[in-house]
Amino acid sequence: MTIKVGDRVPEAVFLVMEEGEIKPVSSAELFGGKKVALFGIPGAFTPTCSASHLPGFVKNAGALKAKGVDTIACVSVNDVFVMNAWGKDQGVGDDVLMLADGSGDFAKVTGLVFDLSEKGLGVRNQRYSAVIDDGVVSEFNLDEPGAFEVSSAEIMLEQL
Numbered sequence: 001m002t003i004k005v006g007d008r009v010p011e012a013v014f015l016v017m018e019e020g021e022i023k024p025v026s027s028a029e030l031f032g033g034k035k036v037a038l039f040g041i042p043g044a045f046t047p048t049c050s051a052s053h054l055p056g057f058v059k060n061a062g063a064l065k066a067k068g069v070d071t072i073a074c075v076s077v078n079d080v081f082v083m084n085a086w087g088k089d090q091g092v093g094d095d096v097l098m099l100a101d102g103s104g105d106f107a108k109v110t111g112l113v114f115d116l117s118e119k120g121l122g123v124r125n126q127r128y129s130a131v132i133d134d135g136v137v138s139e140f141n142l143d144e145p146g147a148f149e150v151s152s153a154e155i156m157l158e159q160l
Contacts, residue, residue: 035069
């Protein structure tokens with residue numbers, strides 16, 4: 001079952017790179033007491049993710065924060081080294097927290113797994129965006145496989 005508006009975000013642990021060190025971050029720590037703009041992508045360094053999805057959130061970071069967002073976070077089923085390198089490549093700085101869900105645990109518990117094994121790409125995240133208020137999903141935008149239509153930063157801004 002896919003996570004939906006009104007659901008509490010399930011417990012999971014992400015990895016982030018902080019000052020050259022790998023740090024675990026629990027979903028409770030990430031979402032508790034905060035408004036988080038979370039977006040999930042199929043893969044770092046992929047065409048749509050690199051050309052449109054992540055850059056939209058970087059470009060609109062100030063506007064999202066002006067509307068009450070405490071943290072903007074990008075999650076992908078990539079390892080922490082890939083997410084860190086992609087964040088540097090995209091110039092995210094402190095605007096977007098790059099979350100590694102290397103084993104796809106978060107994608108699985110939220111029902112957002114996208115299996116591209118037939119294409120040699122393994123299990124991925126579906127493309128989505130969500131507003132999480134103190135651990136509860138208040139907005140959720142899930143794109144159809146292969147599409148980028150409803151999960152943009154611009155649509156999220158309209159929802160806030």
